[in-house]
Amino acid sequence: MDDRVHPEVRRTATEIDTMEIRGAATIADAAARALRTQATESDAADAEAFRAELRAAARALYETRPTAVSLPNALRYVLRGMSSTTVEGLRQNVVESADEFCARLERAQADLGEVGANRLRDGDTIMTHCHSTDALACVEAAVEQGKHIEAVVKETRPRNQGHITAKRLDELGVPVTLIVDSAARRYLNDVDHVLVGADAVAADGSVVNKIGTSGLAVNARDRGTPIMVAAQTLKLHPGTMTGHTVDIEMRDTAEVVDDETLVELGNPTVQNPAFDVTPPRYVDAIVTERGQFPPESIVTLMRELFGEGTSEPWAEPSARAEP
Template identity: 70%
Template sequence: MVTRQPDVDPAVAATADDIEAMRIRGAATIADAAAEALSTQAKRSDATAPDVFERQLRAAAKTLYETRPTAVSLPNALRYVLRGMDGESVSALRDATIARAEEFQRELARAQTTLGTVGANRLRDGDVVMTHCHSTDALACLEAALEDGKEVEAIVKETRPRKQGHITAQQLREWGVPVTLIVDNAARRYLDEADHVLVGADSIAADGSVINKIGTSGLAVNARERGVPVMVAAQTIKLHPDTMTGHTVEIEMRAESEVVSDEERRTITGDADDGLVVANPAFDVTPPRYVDAIVTERGQFPPESIVTLMRELFGEMTGEPWEP
């Protein structure tokens, strides 16, 4: 459970729980939900003084921030909305915050659509695309290619331990795309049939490293060895400004229950039940040399040049998202 801050609306706390438990998941979807939650906090605030209203909003932001550490879209969303919290009275602050959250959500949706058209330009009619996990940014590229009348096929990696590849497969089948679902271990074999690897990102570091679902880096290394280009679909909300000042991106470690059941654990360890560590990192880091292009709503970039865009969009940012 997320640490509760005082004065946080129950609806905000519920959103935080949903993000933590991954009922709400995917970097862009988390950002959208966080903006929505801040808007809800603003609408429902019982504050009668501006400083109390602001304190409540910052407490809500901190509660949301503490859910999951890796996807930078979450703090970027919180910062964006809180920077619009402007006004001399509670009602002015409320209106400004709600309007800012709506603006953020609108821009988020627009960015994904624009990114999709850029990514689709990299895909040719008849291409086979290998995917990893479930990324709405990556799927936007495929959707735009389909809208352009291109026929594409997909090889979808299952993506252990949570099997989010199934969500990708379901979406692609709804769009009529032929799908071959494979276990993660079959990826290298099937790369011979793929024209592209297409993945999303939870964070992009200043050096162009891509932080995405565990297994992305191994896939990218194998793709390079096989000569298959790796395309990362990531809105600029995924750019991690703190990495410009030397900070690293924290990799979330998740519960062992996602990997083994209690029964499986007992089978392995017997009654002793010690000496077994189950490690479950949710993400890994793909170095820029294995990535061919980062596709954003501002166009596509070689990973090494992404820092230029990062500086232009974010400047040198410091401090926690909820700090003024």
């Protein structure tokens, strides 16, 4: 890693990489805070050195996990604020942008929750996959509206993020039934909605989320269970408007099977994709802080928010298309 990257930023990058910090919104929040630290602690001699240092920090954070677009979107948001020509001015720019970003993220999630809660009726049961703070915001708002909600929670192998969801729902007073992933179809008849989050939403309305989401969505459609994706606009992937595809992270196979067992099994090839892509035809609604959208119309919102596209967050300003 680049020497100019502050130890706190390195630590955040490592924690994102090892998934101590995980989930698209939480990763974005941590990345913005890390850039803030880089700025406040910087002893750069001049404005040019300061900018280069911040870009190096952004790159270190970006290179941790490739799929959640909230990460480059967060880095871009913070770096874009650097308009001053002095070190002190730039420091102030970054602090203000990072604080504004984190506040907006929190507000967007709360607003999204209100929109999503309107889709949930008193007495409904949801099925969840993985752990999504955007999805949980919808349940939280519904509970605050006095609705009784129950949940069937998929454990979400190999990392069992369903356990985090179960705990959080319990804290909200939502009764939980925990199931293994392969039992999902069996329980789809008992639920009123599938409710998941997103790491990225593409311009055609495809939803990139935890591996297993697409199979769940296909089964849900077959059973007639509506599938709702809670994704604040931070999850919209600007690059997909200009034809880029979303990179699906392949994680360490040790998450699936330990070395000893692997040898016992005769050393089979193991694959561990972390995410998959659900085509728009399997999604009923994408719930954002700007309202809910059928997946096919999300591109209109993307154009409004991003213009026609953006480049890497650490690019020189002259090489960037300003949104």
